[in-house]
Amino acid sequence: xxxxxxxxxxxxxxxxxxxxxxxxxxxxxxxxxxxxxxxxxxxxxxxxxxxxxxxxxxxxxxxxxxxxxxxxxxxxxxxxxxxxxxxxxxxxxxxxxxxxxxxxxxxxxxxxxxxxxxxxxxxxxxxxxxxxxxxxxxxxxxxxxxxxxxxxxxxxxxxxxxxxxxxxxxxxxxxxxxxxxxxxxxxxxxxxxxxxxxxxxxxxxxxxxxxxxxxxxxxxxxxxxxxxxxxxxxxxxxxxxxxxxxxxxxxxxxxxxxxxxxxxxxxxxxxxxxxxxxxxxxxxxxxxxxxxxxxxxxxxxxxxxxxxxxxxxxxxxxxxxxxxxxxxxxxxxxxxxxxxx
Amino acid sequence: xxxxxxxxxxxxxxxxxxxxxxxxxxxxxxxxxxxxxxxxxxxxxxxxxxxxxxxxxxxxxxxxxxxxxxxxxxxxxxxxxxxxxxxxxxxxxxxxxxxxxxxxxxxxxxxxxxxxxxxxxxxxxxxxxxxxxxxxxxxxxxxxxxxxxxxxxxxxxxxxxxxxxxxxxxxxxx
Numbered sequence: 001x002x003x004x005x006x007x008x009x010x011x012x013x014x015x016x017x018x019x020x021x022x023x024x025x026x027x028x029x030x031x032x033x034x035x036x037x038x039x040x041x042x043x044x045x046x047x048x049x050x051x052x053x054x055x056x057x058x059x060x061x062x063x064x065x066x067x068x069x070x071x072x073x074x075x076x077x078x079x080x081x082x083x084x085x086x087x088x089x090x091x092x093x094x095x096x097x098x099x100x101x102x103x104x105x106x107x108x109x110x111x112x113x114x115x116x117x118x119x120x121x122x123x124x125x126x127x128x129x130x131x132x133x134x135x136x137x138x139x140x141x142x143x144x145x146x147x148x149x150x151x152x153x154x155x156x157x158x159x160x161x162x163x164x165x166x167x168x169x170x171x172x173x174x175x176x177x178x179x180x181x182x183x184x185x186x187x188x189x190x191x192x193x194x195x196x197x198x199x200x201x202x203x204x205x206x207x208x209x210x211x212x213x214x215x216x217x218x219x220x221x222x223x224x225x226x227x228x229x230x231x232x233x234x235x236x237x238x239x240x241x242x243x244x245x246x247x248x249x250x251x252x253x254x255x256x257x258x259x260x261x262x263x264x265x266x267x268x269x270x271x272x273x274x275x276x277x278x279x280x281x282x283x284x285x286x287x288x289x290x291x292x293x294x295x296x297x298x299x300x301x302x303x304x305x306x307x308x309x310x311x312x313x314x315x316x317x318x319x320x321x322x323x324x325x326x327x328x329x330x331x332x333x334x335x336x337x338x339x340x341x
Numbered sequence: 342x343x344x345x346x347x348x349x350x351x352x353x354x355x356x357x358x359x360x361x362x363x364x365x366x367x368x369x370x371x372x373x374x375x376x377x378x379x380x381x382x383x384x385x386x387x388x389x390x391x392x393x394x395x396x397x398x399x400x401x402x403x404x405x406x407x408x409x410x411x412x413x414x415x416x417x418x419x420x421x422x423x424x425x426x427x428x429x430x431x432x433x434x435x436x437x438x439x440x441x442x443x444x445x446x447x448x449x450x451x452x453x454x455x456x457x458x459x460x461x462x463x464x465x466x467x468x469x470x471x472x473x474x475x476x477x478x479x480x481x482x483x484x485x486x487x488x489x490x491x492x493x494x495x496x497x498x499x500x501x502x503x504x505x506x507x508x509x510x511x512x513x514x515x
Contacts, residue, residue, distance in 0.1 A: 014391045018420050021398040025420065028402075028413025033463050041412050048406035055361045132365040135408035136373035136480050137460060176409070183466055204466070204475040206371060 037153065037169070049131075050171040053142040056131035109270055112160025122158070124272040125149050130174070139182035139202070141165070145273065146173045154233060156274045162239035162262035163187075163227065167273060175273070180240065181206050181261050188230035189240055191223050200225060200240055200259055208241055210257035219246055225259050235274065346392055348498045349384060353400055356380040356491075361407055372479035375449075377404050379488035381423050382448050383495045386434075386441055389427035397423045414459040422452045441492055445485045453477035453484075 032041045113126065127149075131142035145151050147170045155167045157177045165179040166187075178185055185202040189210070196217030198210050210225065223243040229236030241259040248255040356376040364373050377400040384393055401416030426448050433440050457472035466472050 014394065017391050018394040018424055021394055021420055022417055025398065025401070025413045025417035029411050029417065029459070029463075030413075032412045045406050045409070045412055048403075049409075052361045052407045055358065056365060058362055132368075133409055134361050134365055134373070135375075135404065135410055136368065136371055136476055137456070137466075138409040139371075140409050178409075183471075204468070204471040 042169070046169045046171060046176070049142060049169070049176055050146075050174045052134065053131040053144075053174050056134070056142070106270075109160055109268070113158075113270060113272055115160070122272060122274050123276040124158075124274045125151060126270060126272055127151075127175075129269050129271065138184075139165075139179040139206075140168070141177050141179065143175050143177060143271065143273065144173070146170045146175050148172045150275060151175045151273050156227075156234045156238060158238065158272045158274055159262060159268040159270075162241070163234070164262055164268065164271065166233065177271075177273075180208060187234055187240065188228045189225050190228040191217065191219055191243075192226050193223050194218055197228055197230070206261075208259040208261050210243065210259050211254075213254065213257070215254065219243055219255070219257055221245055235276075238274075349388060349392065349396060352380060352384075352495060352498070353396060357400070357403055357407075360404065369483065370479065371475070372483050374483040374487035375404070375480065376484075376487055376491070377401070378419065378422075378449065378452060379445070379484050379491055380495070381419050382426055382445060382488055383492055384499065385423040385427040386430040386444065387496060387499045389431065393423055393427060394420050410456075411459060411463050411465065414456060418452050418455050418459070421455075422448050438489075442485070442489065445488045445492075446481070449481035449484045449488070450477065453481045 028041065031039070035041060125145050127143035127145040129141045130144045133140040143151075143157075151167060151170050153167050153169055153175075156163055157165045157167060163180065165177040165182075165185070167175050168178045169176045179202070180187070180200070181202045183202050183204050187200050188197065189200045190197045191210075191213075194217060196213050196219065198213040198217070200208050200210050202208060210219070213219065221243050225240045225243065227234040227236060227238045227240060239262065241261050243257055244260045245258045246255050247258075356379070359376040364376060367374065381393075381397045381400055384396055397419035398416045401419040402412070404415045405412040426444055429444060430440065433444075454473065454477050457466060457469070457477050460466040461469060461472065
């Protein structure tokens, strides 16, 4: 009898534990959904993200190190018998060229950041991307700066080509940025040429869609999209991207408008977390020149020039945008404030 | 008992590190392998028992905490899926690779689909079709590949003879 009872208890134990854990899981989901961003479950999640950031960084270095080791092994085993000093020297030179190329690209990216910082007269904190989301449902990156550097949730984040996302949470030394391409992202924007207002939303495809436009608004491919500042989440006049296609589908009242994002998560390593925009109107007026300057900044190091503002009501803004690249390196330190780097 | 659980725990630690450090760096077109899910499915096949549900809960919880999704969704789904997989494997296992492969594909896809449903229900995703095409399917396939790589390794370390729970070995459940 006692044995039978013991058997029954053992049979029931597994499912019982499963049911208890299922209930706990559901309770956690409910708590997560009901509480705000500052709730305890969110706080624990943020803390875990902060802990995971250095591990993720180590992972990326391990991945590049394994690439190097693989290349080295490949070189060594390719022709071991005729391995000569020339091969060794060649390997060293290749390494050096790779290193210099890394520096060159970094300098180019940083120059792009300086250009955009000057163009918008930004007060900002420079940060490096140290981690990326470990799940595939969120386009979130982790930066190496946090509340200790003046960063707080809600601040916009820019790369060398324009706006890329928004800070969603911050710990003392790291912060998480949800990219514009994330399906949960949405920002109030306006079409620069027609001033039509709408919302740019991310999607699982990694594309940006311009929605909620007025039915009379005219949008065409090539139009520059800038933040409108409505809602207070973003400063006004930051370049979000450029319209790449407008498709009117049969039966739909509004067209499907696709906006090219400024950059995808893999293409930037350094960013600026914007804490203030010095001259929003200047930024707005300079946005068209900024878009073309950004294109050139991304393609080559010289991003100067074409920023001759069409509306020249504010001469200082025009000049600041047009002369951004030439003065950027000299003026970088004078523009920096507080936590700027 | 403790020594029997040790390889499972060590495996859990390893897959957690893989998920945090390696998975983001080997993403293909925004599809990322889920090592944690793959490992729980492997344990569900090789070592079913009460500890399986605890493992599924803990790894699911860690996945949610290290990620940015709703905390609690992954443990809930992992427990359910691991329960189903352990039963299905006990019933179908014929010592070929086909059964684990089929179970991996089905369980991964089911889990990703249910996770998408969770996100949709919580307003964190918009379109079922997009979620299925752009995330659930590619992620499930990638996780299946990860699972098939891990399976022989895990099988080597996790002895299949030891079945700690009576209910999984009872014929009436088969």
